[in-house]
Every structure is written in C-alpha cells, then in structure tokens.
Amino acid sequence: MPPFPSQFRFDLLSTDPSGARRGRVTTTRGAVETPAFMPVGTAATVKAMTPQEVKSTGAQIILGNVYHLFLRPGHERIARLGGLHRFMNWSGPILTDSGGFQVFSLGALRTIREEGVAFRSHIDGSSQFLSPEIVIQVQEALGSDIMMQLDECTPYPADPDYVARSMELSLRWAKRSQAARNPEQTYQALFGIVQGGMIESLRRSSAERLREMDLEGYAIGGLSVGEPKALMSEVLSYTPGFLPVDKPRYLMGVGKPEDLVEAVGRGVDMFDCVLPTRNARNGQLFTWSGTFNIKRQQFQDDPGPVDAACGCDACRHYSRAYLRHLFRNQEILGHRLMTLHNLHFYQELMQRMRQAIEEGRFAEFRREFLATRPHQAETPGE
Amino acid sequence: MPPFPSQFRFDLLSTDPSGARRGRVTTTRGAVETPAFMPVGTAATVKAMTPQEVKSTGAQIILGNVYHLFLRPGHERIARLGGLHRFMNWSGPILTDSGGFQVFSLGALRTIREEGVAFRSHIDGSSQFLSPEIVIQVQEALGSDIMMQLDECTPYPADPDYVARSMELSLRWAKRSQAARNPEQTYQALFGIVQGGMIESLRRSSAERLREMDLEGYAIGGLSVGEPKALMSEVLSYTPGFLPVDKPRYLMGVGKPEDLVEAVGRGVDMFDCVLPTRNARNGQLFTWSGTFNIKRQQFQDDPGPVDAACGCDACRHYSRAYLRHLFRNQEILGHRLMTLHNLHFYQELMQRMRQAIEEGRFAEFRREFLATRPHQAETPGE
Numbered sequence: 171m172p173p174f175p176s177q178f179r180f181d182l183l184s185t186d187p188s189g190a191r192r193g194r195v196t197t198t199r200g201a202v203e204t205p206a207f208m209p210v211g212t213a214a215t216v217k218a219m220t221p222q223e224v225k226s227t228g229a230q231i232i233l234g235n236v237y238h239l240f241l242r243p244g245h246e247r248i249a250r251l252g253g254l255h256r257f258m259n260w261s262g263p264i265l266t267d268s269g270g271f272q273v274f275s276l277g278a279l280r281t282i283r284e285e286g287v288a289f290r291s292h293i294d295g296s297s298q299f300l301s302p303e304i305v306i307q308v309q310e311a312l313g314s315d316i317m318m319q320l321d322e323c324t325p326y327p328a329d330p331d332y333v334a335r336s337m338e339l340s341l342r343w344a345k346r347s348q349a350a351r352n353p354e355q356t357y358q359a360l361f362g363i364v365q366g367g368m369i370e371s372l373r374r375s376s377a378e379r380l381r382e383m384d385l386e387g388y389a390i391g392g393l394s395v396g397e398p399k400a401l402m403s404e405v406l407s408y409t410p411g412f413l414p415v416d417k418p419r420y421l422m423g424v425g426k427p428e429d430l431v432e433a434v435g436r437g438v439d440m441f442d443c444v445l446p447t448r449n450a451r452n453g454q455l456f457t458w459s460g461t462f463n464i465k466r467q468q469f470q471d472d473p474g475p476v477d478a479a480c481g482c483d484a485c486r487h488y489s490r491a492y493l494r495h496l497f498r499n500q501e502i503l504g505h506r507l508m509t510l511h512n513l514h515f516y517q518e519l520m521q522r523m524r525q526a527i528e529e530g531r532f533a534e535f536r537r538e539f540l541a542t543r544p545h546q547a548e549t550p551g552e
Numbered sequence: 553m554p555p556f557p558s559q560f561r562f563d564l565l566s567t568d569p570s571g572a573r574r575g576r577v578t579t580t581r582g583a584v585e586t587p588a589f590m591p592v593g594t595a596a597t598v599k600a601m602t603p604q605e606v607k608s609t610g611a612q613i614i615l616g617n618v619y620h621l622f623l624r625p626g627h628e629r630i631a632r633l634g635g636l637h638r639f640m641n642w643s644g645p646i647l648t649d650s651g652g653f654q655v656f657s658l659g660a661l662r663t664i665r666e667e668g669v670a671f672r673s674h675i676d677g678s679s680q681f682l683s684p685e686i687v688i689q690v691q692e693a694l695g696s697d698i699m700m701q702l703d704e705c706t707p708y709p710a711d712p713d714y715v716a717r718s719m720e721l722s723l724r725w726a727k728r729s730q731a732a733r734n735p736e737q738t739y740q741a742l743f744g745i746v747q748g749g750m751i752e753s754l755r756r757s758s759a760e761r762l763r764e765m766d767l768e769g770y771a772i773g774g775l776s777v778g779e780p781k782a783l784m785s786e787v788l789s790y791t792p793g794f795l796p797v798d799k800p801r802y803l804m805g806v807g808k809p810e811d812l813v814e815a816v817g818r819g820v821d822m823f824d825c826v827l828p829t830r831n832a833r834n835g836q837l838f839t840w841s842g843t844f845n846i847k848r849q850q851f852q853d854d855p856g857p858v859d860a861a862c863g864c865d866a867c868r869h870y871s872r873a874y875l876r877h878l879f880r881n882q883e884i885l886g887h888r889l890m891t892l893h894n895l896h897f898y899q900e901l902m903q904r905m906r907q908a909i910e911e912g913r914f915a916e917f918r919r920e921f922l923a924t925r926p927h928q929a930e931t932p933g934e
Contacts, residue, residue, distance in 0.1 A: 218884040243877045251855055251873050259869045473633055487641045491633055495625045502600040502884055
C-alpha cells in the first residue's frame with residue numbers, strides 16, 4: 171500500500187562519527203529536537219507535574235497510555251471533551267503507547283488471539299478487548315500526534331519458536347494498524363514496533379518487513395523486560411542498523427541515564443521511561459555525579475542542594491535536608507520537587523547529548539558521562 | 553511585668569458599622585492585611601503547594617505546628633539549617649501553633665500536669681514532654697514571627713469545674729510563656745489564648761486576665777471542637793468584646809467560609825483552618841455558588857471550570873471532568889489543582905471581606921454571601 175499522507179516529518183540534521191544522530195521530528199503541534207526523552211503521562215498527567223512544569227524542564231513531547239485512558243476515563247469521553255491535549259492542557263506533541271506493554275504485563279489476566287488481546291481491567295476486573303484496529307481508533311479519538319501499533323511485547327526469557335511467532339503476530343498487527351487509519355487525520359503518525367527478542371535474525375526480519383510498510387517511524391520494543399544489561403546492549407548493537415536512516419528510531423521503556431547515552435551512541439533518537447518520575451516518588455535522585463536516595467540519614471542536616479550543578483527550582487530553593495524531611499513525611503511537595511529535578515536532569519542530559527553530537531564529540535561525552543556511573547547495577551531501567 | 557519590647561505591630565484601620573474590623577499586622581518579615589486567613593503548613597509545607605503557589609493565592613502569612621516540627625525533623629535541626637523560613641523557602645510571616653491542640657487530640661496518649669504535658673509521639677510512640685517554656689524555646693528556635701502559648705484546648709462537652717480549672721491552667725501557662733521569652737528576639741510576637749469553654753463568665757475572666765499581661769495578640773481557642781454551630785456562634789457573640797480593641801484577635805482552627813464571615817462580623821481578625829487544603833484532597837471544592845465534591849458522577853463529562861467566577865490556574869486551564877478523572881486516579885496533580893483552587897477561594901473571600909469593611913457594607917456582603925450557603929450542615933469546620 172502507498173505511504174500514508176502524513177504531515178509528520180523527520181529530518182536527520184547530523185550524524186556523529188560514533189553513529190549518534192541529531193535530528194528533528196516535526197508535527198503539526200510543534201517540533202521535537204532529537205535525541206529526545208518523553209516524560210510518561212500515563213493517565214493524562216505526568217505524575218505530580220503541571221504541563222507548564224513539564225515544559226519548563228525542556229520536554230517537547232510527552233507520552234500517554236492507550237491502556238489506561240481506554241479504561242478510564244475512556245477515549246470517547248476524552249474525544250467529547252476536545253481530545254487529549256485539551257483534556258490535560260498540554261499543547262505540544264503527544265505520543266500514545268498502544269497498550270501492548272501494559273496488557274502483556276497483566277500475565278494470567280489476558281489472552282492473546284490472532285484478532286487481538288482479551289484482558290481483565292486492573293481497575294474493576296471487567297472483561298475488555300483490544301485489537302490493532304481498536305487501538306488505532308482509540309488513538310485517533312485521543313488525537314495523539316504519534317500513534318503506536320498494538321504489538322506483543324515478547325517476554326524474556328522465551329522459547330525461540332515463541333519469539334518468532336510473536337514477532338510475526340506483531341508484524342501482522344502492524345499491517346492491520348496501518349490499514350485501519352483514517353486517511354483524513356493526516357496530522358498523526360504511526361510507528362511500527364520491531365520485535366524479535368534477543369535473536370538477531372528475527373530482529374532483522376522484523377525491521378526489514380516493517381520498513382516495507384513505509385511507516386513514519388520505528389520503535390524497538392521488547393527490551394528492558396528483565397534481560398541482562400549486556401544482552402540489551404547486544405541487541406542495540408545491531409537493531410538500529412536494520413532501520414531506515416531517514417526515519418526516527420524510538421527505544422521503548424528505556425531507561426537509566428547511562429542506558430540513554432549508550433543507545434544514543436547506537437543511533438537511537440527517542441526514549442520514554444517512568445524512571446525519572448516513579449523513582450523520584452521513591453526518593454531516588456539523578457545527578458551529574460551519580461544517583462542517590464534522599465532517605466539516607468546522611469542528608470538529615472545537609473544544607474546543600476540535590477545537585478550543585480543543576481539549575482532546577484528544587485535545587486535553587488531547597489536543601490537535601492528539607493527534601494529528606496518532606497520524603498519522610500510523604501509530603502506531596504517532596505514528590506513534586508524530586509520529580510521536577512529528575513525530569514530536569516533527563517532533559518538536560520538529552521540537551522547535552524544533542525550538543526555533543528552537533529560538535530562531533532559524542533564519544534568523548536559518552537566516556538566522560540559513563541565515568542560518573544562506575545558502579546551501576548546490572549539490571550536496566552524499568 | 554512590663555510589655556515585651558516587640559517589633560510586632562497591629563493597626564486597626566477601620567471598623568464597619570457591623571463591628572467587622574479592617575486592620576494590618578506588621579512584622580519584620582512583612583505586613584498582613586486583616587481579616588486574614590492563614591493556610592496551614594503543618595510539617596513545614598502547606599500540603600501539595602510550593603510557597604510560591606501559596607503566595608500566588610494572596611496569602612501573606614502561613615501557620616506551622618510546633619507539635620509536628622518538634623517531633624520531626626526537630627526544631628534544633630531546623631535552627632541549624634537557618635530557621636523555619638529558610639528551611640521551607642517561605643520569606644513572609646509565619647505563625648506557629650503551640651501544639652496544644654495536637655497534643656490534647658492524642659487523648660489517652662497524653663497526661664496533663666501543672667508542669668506541662670507528657671505524651672507519646674504519634675510517629676514512633678516515644679515519650680515526649682512539652683512545657684510552656686519548652687514550647688517558647690521551640691518557637692524561638694524555629695524563628696516564627698508569631699508564637700502561641702501552650703494551652704489546654706478544653707474539650708467539649710466538659711464539666712464546668714473542669715472547664716474552669718483548665719482555663720486557669722492555660723492562664724498560668726500564659727504567664728510562664730511570657731516569662732520564658734528571650735528579650736533579644738524582638739521580631740517575635742506572643743499571643744495568649746482565651747479558653748473557658750462555652751461559659752461566658754469564664755471566657756470573660758480568661759480574656760481580662762490575659763489582657764493584663766499586655767501580650768501582642770489574643771486568640772480564641774477551644775472552639776470548633778465538636779460543639780453545635782449555634783453554641784460556637786453564641787461564644788463568638790461575646791468573646792471578642794472581652795478583648796482589647798488595639799490588638800489582633802485570632803480565632804483558632806475555624807473554619808468553613810460561612811464561619812469566617814460570621815466571625816469577621818463579630819470582630820475577629822485572623823483565622824487558620826485545614827479545611828481548604830485537607831478537603832481539597834478529599835475532592836471538596838469551595839466556590840462562590842456553594843461547595844461540591846468533584847467525585848460526583850455528574851461531572852464526568854463536564855467541560856466547565858470548577859467555578860466560572862474564579863481566576864485561579866485550576867479554573868483557567870482545567871475542566872471539572874479532568875479534575876474528576878485526576879481525583880478518581882488519586883493523581884497528585886488533582887490534589888494540587890484542587891488545593892490551589894480552595895486556597896485561592898479562601899483568600900479571595902478575605903479580600904472581598906476586607907473591601908466590604910472598607911466600604912462600610914459588610915452587613916450587606918454577609919447577607920449576600922450567606923445566601924449562597926443555604927443548606928450548610930450543623931457541624932462547624934474542623
């Protein structure tokens with residue numbers, strides 16, 4: 171079938187000797203400089219933040235979840251209220267995740283069929299069904315700028331035969347997704363999702379057959395699902411190379427700061443992850459000299475900021491001692507300030523990477539940054 | 553003893569024919585136009601808000617709690633970190649509550665003696681002790697602008713003999729509080745607390761004997777403790793008249809919007825209450841046409857703001873449908889936006905009362921406002 175007449179654009183601006191790419195996504199709701207990190211706004215809110223605060227950190231695009239919004243408050247309700255952007259007061263681009271990851275995380279509560287996936291709501295136990303076509307309809311009702319196909323997020327570990335069948339199913343669902351699009355909603359893009367587990371030949375086959383569909387962008391799914399870090403790194407060493415140079419590459423659900431740096435070095439352009447927001451609510455703070463948890467007793471009398479190298483409002487106005495106090499009291503302001511800091515850190519990290527790529531010194535940036543993360547745990551980000 | 557050499561000032565600017573007073577409290581950290589409402593910042597944070605947001609609602613003074621800060625993180629720690637204002641990043645005036653209300657709310661966990669009150673921490677069960685002198689020391693360490701004496705918040709109902717003895721104890725504690733002050737901390741004020749239950753002669757005696765101490769201000773305590781609304785109204789009909797005209801009058805822990813309007817009409821100048829903040833987190837919203845709870849199903853498709861007559865950020869940018877969605881998901885942003893709205897409403901209510909007093913039309917304002925509250929429950933605010 172011919173390419174969809176989308177107004178979505180991607181421009182590759184420059185490529186660093188390392189392979190890191192500097193680009194720009196253009197949507198009718200604004201541009202996104204890449205490499206880009208998308209804060210996660212699961213239920214039509216980036217947890218604890220106003221949209222203005224999210225924007226103030228430098229974020230140009232956020233992510234919403236089909237799974238959550240489909241269940242509550244419902245995509246049709248959001249459409250009646252003027253669409254997701256208006257509903258949540260965010261005027262910039264939004265990428266909506268298809269729900270594949272959430273549904274497959276339900277385990278025994280869901281059943282995969284050729285037609286789609288039946289599952290029970292985590293909210294009220296009601297029986298629900300999502301197909302590739304329904305997921306497109308939901309995202310068209312929400313009015314997101316980038317839609318994701320429904321896919322099966324292949325678990326790890328998995329039998330190679332299962333991985334292959336799962337990858338083929340996601341491919342068929344990609345085609346059904348593309349066929350289901352409303353040709354009049356030209357402001358929307360659709361990204362396909364490369365699966366294939368940790369098997370190079372399957373990743374290659376998935377990517378090549380998705381390329382034939384000439385979608386607006388391509389995601390790498392099925393990583394950061396519990397595999398060893400070395401294995402994720404291996405898959406990232408070859409998979410981006412299977413994807414077209416002139417389309418954005420989105421690594422789903424990754425990850426820690428060092429994971430982002432590694433993946434950008436492999437030619438990835440877009441990321442999302444709950445780490446900066448979720449971990450903030452658990453007291454974990456990301457800084458230019460490493461990560462730490464605010465609950466540690468050593469901070470109880472510490473008058474210094476979270477990160478003296480950071481210019482966010484939390485670091486400019488509040489001490490570690492105060493943030494620890496708020497955290498121990500489970501005060502909302504603690505969640506707010508720590509979320510703001512972490513999002514600010516992630517966006518500044520992306521900004522520094524973009525600059526390093528433009529200046530052709532990404533390898534140096536990468537080396538210096540990873541030196542600040544000498545003792546990271548083996549498991550990747552959520 | 554001679555009056556304390558305090559830099560604290562109160563100016564009575566005008567009195568409405570109704571008896572409502574328009575005044576100004578002046579502290580070294582800024583002025584407070586009265587009648588004033590003080591948002592409650594129990595644990596060194598007005599829950600869910602940044603200090604900038606609190607200020608943006610029009611608040612000029614906030615309240616902190618000795619009881620909570622004494623237990624955690626500790627007043628000495630706050631002093632080492634530069635005092636309460638710096639700790640929480642609020643540069644305006646702060647009134648600190650003495651802890652009497654919180655300690656006496658502990659019920660079986662506390663024992664009142666002449667010397668002070670022994671109690672068990674609600675956090676870790678540890679044995680603690682507060683005396684009038686310790687409470688002054690704590691407030692001097694915190695560096696608040698208005699200190700409250702330790703008092704016994706007389707319960708309701710109570711035997712008249714108990715009410716009289718309790719009132720006498722609070723009076724003796726007031727004198728010990730005054731004697732314990734550091735004469736070098738002249739930026740601080742000390743307010744005495746009128747007790748005496750629902751008995752006019754005891755209220756009169758308490759007030760008159762506190763007046764003899766020439767304190768910087770006087771509070772009315774022991775109301776809004778479960779008594780019928782008519783009884784609170786009766787006590788408020790005479791107690792303010794026992795207090796000096798040239799000192800501020802602070803009604804502690806009150807209350808609902810209609811309670812504030814009634815009390816201002818009785819000549820009260822200052823208020824604090826957790827209602828606008830706590831009830832926001834329970835979904836209750838105060839508006840110029842009454843109160844409602846956002847969780848009601850009727851709001852699920854409502855594209856309108858909480859209050860079309862309100863100019864707060866929550867009303868300018870978000871629908872009732874969205875706030876209901878946030879509330880049902882217990883999203884922090886819901887708590888934030890609803891708290892912001894309620895605080896904005898309370899401050900605007902105070903502003904309108906101040907203007908009505910200046911223009912000599914408070915009785916008219918009162919009548920019109922109470923007409924928007926036709927079916928209020930009998931119980932007063934917390």
